């Protein structure tokens with residue numbers, strides 16, 4: 001079998017083979033929960049070439065602390081960068097024996113820092129390997145792999161996997177929450193291409209989950225799996241042939257009345273358009289009372305059909321610009337995703353789902369109240385997302401879903417955070433009456449009170465049953481993990 005491997009991040013780590021701190025032997029860590037623990041056992045049981053242990057006193061600690069959202073950073077008492085599932089298992093057992101709370105970090109892009117913690121962080125970044133099968137139909141990625149690296153490797157064989165647009169997002173957190181991207185309407189969500197998952201469970205066992213083994217967990221991991229059932233160490237996906245696409249972008253600066261017509265027409269059109277086309281619509285407040293509307297997306301079909309479909313939007317108002325580009329797949333990844341360099345900012349996101357086209361009143365409220373500095377991004381559903389039944393995987397937002405809405409704001413000075421958060425919450429609260437009540441876990445939001453019902457809808461009870469069976473002590477937990485019972 002021909003294999004390719006990249007160890008961009010992991011290679012550097014393994015070469016160092018570090019058990020980092022000279023202080024480590026004698027260090028005792030006071031946890032936020034009041035107990036004192038020694039990490040001597042952890043150090044003694046972890047093979048030096050399989051893990052790097054970092055405590056805050058270590059010189060290298062700070063360089064692994066960064067994550068996309070600077071607003072939600074937490075300082076752990078110890079971070080273990082694991083390069084094998086065995087190292088993950090040992091770390092889990094140590095955390096259990098010492099009652100140290102655990103968080104798991106892969107790509108570090110959680111909107112709410114659900115991969116952050118004050119106890120032990122198991123960090124999968126060193127497991128970033130990639131292998132494509134000899135027939136190119138499947139690939140395996142380590143849990144620490146990033147979307148951009150996976151796209152780059154697959155594109156060498158004219159293949160792709162449907163997943164998100166940001167190259168620095170981790171494939172693991174993304175897929176476990178669903179995984180929407182610009183191939184979603186022809187090819188489905190990232191979790192729909194998942195074939196097999198290797199995971200370390202609460203007993204510290206390395207298990208496989210697929211349509212044949214641990215079927216219940218495989219169901220749960222596809223949409224409900226982030227940080228709730230175990231630590232994923234490897235994922236196998238099917239690949240799809242995608243060599244080139246036509247991307248498009250159209251923009252308008254229009255009055256609220258015209259913006260409302262564009263928004264309504266987009267919602268009627270985008271989820272029902274030919275499934276080759278995936279469309280996003282971005283709405284923001286412009287200058288002089290105008291609204292900025294941008295429709296963008298891509299098709300794996302023909303330029304002619306794309307042009308005739310887009311005529312639905314230009315019939316409402318002539319766009320300031322309409323750009324259609326014929327791009328190879330990697331150029332389209334760079335076109336939408338921008339830089340492959342890690343970025344660290346302060347941000348807040350929220351989400352909603354609409355199951356029917358928004359009412360005129362709902363659109364009017366959105367356009368009246370949208371503050372400057374907040375983008376509302378509609379992601380079109382339908383197509384292959386809708387081919388899968390709502391209860392076939394844990395991802396529940398398929399049948400009849402028109403679109404998700406992502407609300408996004410970012411800032412660069414910490415001091416601006418309070419005002420930004422208040423503005424976002426006030427705006428979102430005003431819109432909730434016009435929405436379905438559902439929300440997307442990958443755009444997680446700690447303000448949602450009944451988050452489990454919002455994220456997983458009618459699949460919640462089955463997820464709870466699986467949680468009770470596989471993690472009855474709720475060892476894998478974060479602020480929005482699958483609870484052991486409803487309402488907890």
Ligand SMILES: Cc1cc2nc3c(=O)[nH]c(=O)nc-3n(C[C@H](O)[C@H](O)[C@H](O)COP(=O)(O)OP(=O)(O)OC[C@H]3O[C@@H](n4cnc5c(N)ncnc54)[C@H](O)[C@@H]3O)c2cc1C
Nearest residue numbers: 106107108109110115164165166170173174180226227232
């Ligand atoms: C800039 C940006 C762009 C984005 N674009 C998109 C997009 O186009 N489409 C989309 O659908 N989403 C998008 N997202 C959301 C993204 O999919 C989620 O934030 C996702 O959870 C990130 O995964 P991660 O591995 O990078 O994050 P992490 O912060 O490492 O983890 C996220 C979650 O996964 C869990 N987790 C992490 N590793 C493991 C593991 N090994 N085993 C079990 N659980 C684990 C954590 O507990 C946490 O709950 C975007 C986010 C950002 C910040």
